[in-house]
Amino acid sequence: MAIDIYKINPEFRDIMPKEIIDLEENATWAQNQEKPRGIKELPETKEILEEHSLCAGCPEAAALRYVLSALPKPEETIIVNSTGCTSLMFPHIALHTVHSLFGNQNAVATGIRRVLDWRFPDTEKDVVVLAGDGATVDIGLDYTLQSFFRQENITTICFDNEVYANTGGQESGATPKGQVFKMAPTGKKFEKVKMWELAVTSGCHYSMNMTASAPKSVAKAVREAILVAREIGPTFLNIYTPCILEIGLSANEGLGEMKDQDKDRFASFKHVSPEAEEFLKKCKAEGKL
């Protein structure tokens, strides 16, 4: 039934704006699609997120587009988000999204996951948490880790900009040591929490640290993480999406910053558990990847 909510009743086609007709006809839904969705379709299809209210040049907006383009089944996906810059984009996504209280996103996602399993036992549904580093690694660290401990079948994606950017620049657990922000004038006193390593220790079957500089890599990681979460257990992606305003860059410098960090704090880290690896091989053989 999920895809049917995007099908316009024929009686109303003449009054619907073009963008909504486009969403039905030209967005990439998983249904009836032989090949997996991907970023290669972005230029020629209707995007699930077309407009947003983030700053010009914000890498987060680009990263979200890559994430949305790579969802295996967008019509069967529920995204749980938390307070922060990401919550400015979620009201514009043409998918089911649930906004949760700051930091509670993994607890809310747990509830949604369990209800979906009970309500739609025969349908593959994906629950994806998408929140910033403040919600994931700082205020909501407990909820994030507890969901890993419980082996919940959810994918957690952290858009790590290393700061509470939305509220004016306070340090978070993901801020690197010594970093100065407007509201952290003496500099961070502790090391950056390596959440991707903590995720492995806490039981995630797939954990990655990366930047959003390479769209294909982001899309691949998202797809793999969601498929593993669907069948095996919790997965985690830490994606660097710098706040260009807070670190004093202009709108066209976000990509350069991410590329620089590819070799530094966000040097590629990937952990796949043996059972997840086995499962991904199977997915590849079946053409799901």
Added chain:
Amino acid sequence: MANQGPAYYSPYPAAVYEGVITPPEGKALLLETVVDEEVAMREIAKVMLTKENATIFPGPQVLYGYNEEAKKKATLIKEMAEVLNAKMIPMYDYRPKYPKIDAEVEINPNHPNLTIWHNNIKAAIFIGVHCHYANVALKMVRCETDCYTVAICGLSGHEDAMATLRDQHSSELEKFIKIAREVKSELKL
């Protein structure tokens, strides 16, 4: 209790604070008065046929064909628009509109008054709009415009509309269309 809860923070007064509540089963609400469903249907049809730029705002629950009832309702709403000589402007989803809403062709529950001002709508039917957004939109419309609002609801109705019908499914819509035809011929329109 009336002065508690999220609605208390709304800048728009809520009808429930004035003691106006949704009608009981089998009844309808005209302003503050509980009346028989048929009486309300006649009044709604009369208002829609006589006010300027009467418009139906179909919401997501009828715009999209996600089940048989939604498909059937769509056909009936189209027929209803023809009988009432009403325009239709869709409220296709609830996402805020950026950068700017095209008030000529769409309505958004976050600022429904813009569309009503722009099109100079004096009577409107909300149908198939999810209740929580209908509640927001109807309060705004009542306070910001002089539009006569009608809520045709599949659940328990909306006290913030000028007229509300509750438990409206395809069979009730057929009844409303029949009554609207009668009113139309009585008014010789």
